[in-house]
Amino acid sequence: MKKFLLPLRFGIAISGSLIGYFLLLSLFGLHTNPFYSFFNAVILGFGIFEAIRIKRLEHGPNYTYSTGFSCGLIAGFIATIIFSIFMAIYATELNPDFINSLLTSWDNHFKVTIGTFIFVVALMGFATSVVSTLTIMQLYKNPKK
Numbered sequence: 113m114k115k116f117l118l119p120l121r122f123g124i125a126i127s128g129s130l131i132g133y134f135l136l137l138s139l140f141g142l143h144t145n146p147f148y149s150f151f152n153a154v155i156l157g158f159g160i161f162e163a164i165r166i167k168r169l170e171h172g173p174n175y176t177y178s179t180g181f182s183c184g185l186i187a188g189f190i191a192t193i194i195f196s197i198f199m200a201i202y203a204t205e206l207n208p209d210f211i212n213s214l215l216t217s218w219d220n221h222f223k224v225t226i227g228t229f230i231f232v233v234a235l236m237g238f239a240t241s242v243v244s245t246l247t248i249m250q251l252y253k254n255p256k257k
Contacts, residue, residue: 118167119183123190126159130195138207144214156188156237157244163187164245164252177253181245188241196234203229 130152137143167183168175203210204226211229 116186118170119163119186120190122159122163122166122187124194126156126187126191127194127198129155129159130191131198134198134202144210152237153240153244156191156240157248159191160184160188160241160244161248161251164248168252177249180252181249184245184248185241188245189238192234192237192241195237196230199233200226200230 133151133155134143137145137148142148164180164184167180171179211226
């Protein structure tokens with residue numbers, strides 16, 4: 113269980129940051145503009161970076177690539193799951209017209225269900241987590257001796 117405590121803590125912190133950023137955008141009516149969602153990758157990447165950095169400091173000379181990779185990946189996946197649950201609640205309970213307004217801002221006339229929307233949100237989060245973790249691990253892998 114101790115192995116998952118750090119990624120869990122960072123996953124919750126990352127998801128809180130993502131939710132806060134989304135709600136801040138919604139205050140100004142910018143949450144339907146897809147351009148602003150690119151900053152989600154920055155938030156997720158920074159959180160994963162910090163999780164891996166702390167994990168490396170904790171393990172010291174016993175740190176391995178797989179230790180850091182699993183820490184970053186778990187933190188990113190936990191953040192994605194929590195954020196996807198929030199988006200499901202937001203799009204169904206808090207703002208039921210959100211998906212329609214999102215599609216209208218793109219000038220698309222597609223019919224999107226809440227399931228499809230949440231699947232896309234989760235898929236983008238998981239993909240960003242994997243890519244961010246792989247990228248950040250290039251900074252924190254042990255050099256060959």
